[in-house]
Amino acid sequence: MNEENLRWVQRIVEAALLAAGKPMGLDQLRDLFDEGDRPARQVMEHVMFQLEKSCEGRGFELVRVASGYRFQVRQEYAPWVSKLFEEKPQRYSRALLETLALIAYRQPITRGEIEDIRGVAVSSNIVRTLLEREWVRVVGHRDVPGRPAMYATTKQFLDYFNLASLDQLPPLSEIRDLDEIGREIEKTIQAEIEFESPSDEQTDDQTLH
Amino acid sequence: MNEENLRWVQRIVEAALLAAGKPMGLDQLRDLFDEGDRPARQVMEHVMFQLEKSCEGRGFELVRVASGYRFQVRQEYAPWVSKLFEEKPQRYSRALLETLALIAYRQPITRGEIEDIRGVAVSSNIVRTLLEREWVRVVGHRDVPGRPAMYATTKQFLDYFNLASLDQLPPLSEIRDLDEIGREIEKTIQAEIEFESPSDEQTDDQTLH
Amino acid sequence: MTDESVSDQTDVSDDATVAETAPLARVSGKALVDLPSDLYIPPDALAVFLEAFEGPLDLLLYLIRRQNMNILDIDVSEITRQYMDYIGAVEAIRFELAAEYLVMAATLAEIKSRMLLPRQVLDEDDEVDPRAELIRRLQQYERFKKAAEDIDQLPRVERDTFIGGAGLPVLPSRQSSPDVDLRELLLALQGVLQRADLFTSHHVEREKLSTRERMSAILATLNNDQFVKFESLFTVEEGRLGVVVTFLATLELVKEQLIEIVQAEVLGAIHIRSRASN
Numbered sequence A, B: 001m002n003e004e005n006l007r008w009v010q011r012i013v014e015a016a017l018l019a020a021g022k023p024m025g026l027d028q029l030r031d032l033f034d035e036g037d038r039p040a041r042q043v044m045e046h047v048m049f050q051l052e053k054s055c056e057g058r059g060f061e062l063v064r065v066a067s068g069y070r071f072q073v074r075q076e077y078a079p080w081v082s083k084l085f086e087e088k089p090q091r092y093s094r095a096l097l098e099t100l101a102l103i104a105y106r107q108p109i110t111r112g113e114i115e116d117i118r119g120v121a122v123s124s125n126i127v128r129t130l131l132e133r134e135w136v137r138v139v140g141h142r143d144v145p146g147r148p149a150m151y152a153t154t155k156q157f158l159d160y161f162n163l164a165s166l167d168q169l170p171p172l173s174e175i176r177d178l179d180e181i182g183r184e185i186e187k188t189i190q191a192e193i194e195f196e197s198p199s200d201e202q203t204d205d206q207t208l209h
Numbered sequence C: 001m002t003d004e005s006v007s008d009q010t011d012v013s014d015d016a017t018v019a020e021t022a023p024l025a026r027v028s029g030k031a032l033v034d035l036p037s038d039l040y041i042p043p044d045a046l047a048v049f050l051e052a053f054e055g056p057l058d059l060l061l062y063l064i065r066r067q068n069m070n071i072l073d074i075d076v077s078e079i080t081r082q083y084m085d086y087i088g089a090v091e092a093i094r095f096e097l098a099a100e101y102l103v104m105a106a107t108l109a110e111i112k113s114r115m116l117l118p119r120q121v122l123d124e125d126d127e128v129d130p131r132a133e134l135i136r137r138l139q140q141y142e143r144f145k146k147a148a149e150d151i152d153q154l155p156r157v158e159r160d161t162f163i164g165g166a167g168l169p170v171l172p173s174r175q176s177s178p179d180v181d182l183r184e185l186l187l188a189l190q191g192v193l194q195r196a197d198l199f200t201s202h203h204v205e206r207e208k209l210s211t212r213e214r215m216s217a218i219l220a221t222l223n224n225d226q227f228v229k230f231e232s233l234f235t236v237e238e239g240r241l242g243v244v245v246t247f248l249a250t251l252e253l254v255k256e257q258l259i260e261i262v263q264a265e266v267l268g269a270i271h272i273r274s275r276a277s278n
Helices: A003-020 A026-030 A041-054 A075-084 A094-106 A111-118 A124-132 A155-160 A178-195 A201-206 B003-020 B026-030 B041-054 B075-085 B094-106 B111-118 B124-132 B155-160 B179-196 B202-206 C002-010 C016-021 C043-051 C056-066 C076-092 C099-116 C119-124 C130-153 C182-197 C209-221 C236-255
Strands: A060-065 A068-073 A136-141 A149-153 B060-065 B068-073 B136-141 B149-153 C025-027 C030-032 C259-263 C270-274
Touching (some): A003 A026, A003 B060, A003 B068, A026 A041, A026 A068, A041 A060, A068 B003, A075 B003, A094 A124, A094 C130, A124 A136, B003 B026, B003 B041, B026 B041, B026 B068, B041 B060, B094 B111, B094 B124, B094 C209, B111 C182, B124 B136, B149 C209, C056 C076, C056 C099, C056 C130, C099 C130, C209 C236, C236 C259
Antiparallel strands (some): A060 A068, A136 A149, B060 B068, B136 B149, C259 C270
């Protein structure tokens, strides 16, 4: 494919992405072309790269999220652009975000398992909101009494938070092994008994790793 | 206003026009800026001119309509963009399929004869759809009062279903107890439904380990 | 390695920032960042106070952080005392207290009593040490609490970014036809036949479909009132089978009174003409 052809593909892809107003996958974009003109995947990847470059120094950028590519306003201009919309962006409660985090990092997970970790009941409202926003969906039922639904996140969830895949979520903090904790406690208790007072000096080497 | 400043205004205006999804007047655009930063109308006109130029050779352009400016996909890319909005074809009704099947097996056949076998009237819409699709054609008129048209299947019908001749269809006597076909079709339809639901494939690769 | 830095941030030892950046609650517009240290809490504030927590684990984490303690090194006696004080205060004003808070109170009480017992009791115990179990739960909860905060910080659509779109040019209308599976067609036919059987029982004969196909073809050839030579219906290329099919189709057409056959003289040419017409 020559230069002129590549630019032609690029303009059509650009036009389509702007017309769609939602993310489009490489294959969806390729399907817009008639069979004879359809660019190979490799060509498309090159085109997407060029398109990305063409947005340098502009008010928008090309971003790849879970369901494909989309043009979006650069984050630095959001303060001005947000004035276009009267409604303030929605804030989400901690309970909702914690539930969402558990589903995102621990999927597939049941409501009961979420409640075990959070230590409180999960309100039906929260689950409903997450389902209605299409951030989570039911992917099956656990084979235990009551057959509770198992939840997982969707591509829409990733799209909304500007992620291409779950790997891009901020990493979870490490957790100490239970046996290890047990041994630490043994030691501490030992120390407490010996000195008959809780020892503050130990704090440093007990820091999480 | 210096060059750098102008480009900054241009990027914000560009971002706002892309996000707005509707035409924006010059004053609406100026209102996005805080009073201290607000560009004069003259400056804005210059910015709009620059913006227009920046779309040269791209898939979209800046157009001026009655209520202001907006980005629009270039007309020449309409043929590709229109594929985005292609409606998914509906399924044919059972009545249509029955009519088509009877024409295939009992041709040449009149509408009245089809109605006799099906026990219900055949709507003109069905016949028109089949004629438009060029799956059936009129091969004559029966010499009875009303001179009803006699329908037969076409070569296109055979081509569509990958048949060399009607003989390759199973004989009527076999069709009466084709329970297996029923089961297979159920499966196919089920598979199609699953395939169509957008976020099904992701379960596996989204699972965190 | 990246995990390490994250866990450093979550470490309770540098906790002070958390209380500052995340107000516990708002009481009539004012951020409630810290709780009154004496235990006299006005009833209104106490209600808000409880709402500010996502449950007993969250409350415990708060207490631990306020004491500048490491989760792994909780002074159970002190934390239990503070927790009970809050629970007691809430109960005193007879707020409905969620069961989870009371269960936690019982757990804390159990841990405290165990620690007061001589050591051999702990040793002979095979089940999970309740203090270790509590620490595990606190750690587990805290990492997801942190994860929730992280998710909230991710740039998101409608707040930190906006999707770009442009107006559409005039689009040509496109229509596409539904796809049909042959088996769908056969299934439909089966349905008709079953229904038709209710009315007539011998509608279905053994019949070569090619005959009916040929009937249509012959009718299409006889498209005006002209007579056509009978022989012209046959082509050599089709071979013997083709001849038979055409012949059967002709007979069927005669039977259905769709064509007429004329022979002007004995052994003369046979002509056919459509009785149907176009």
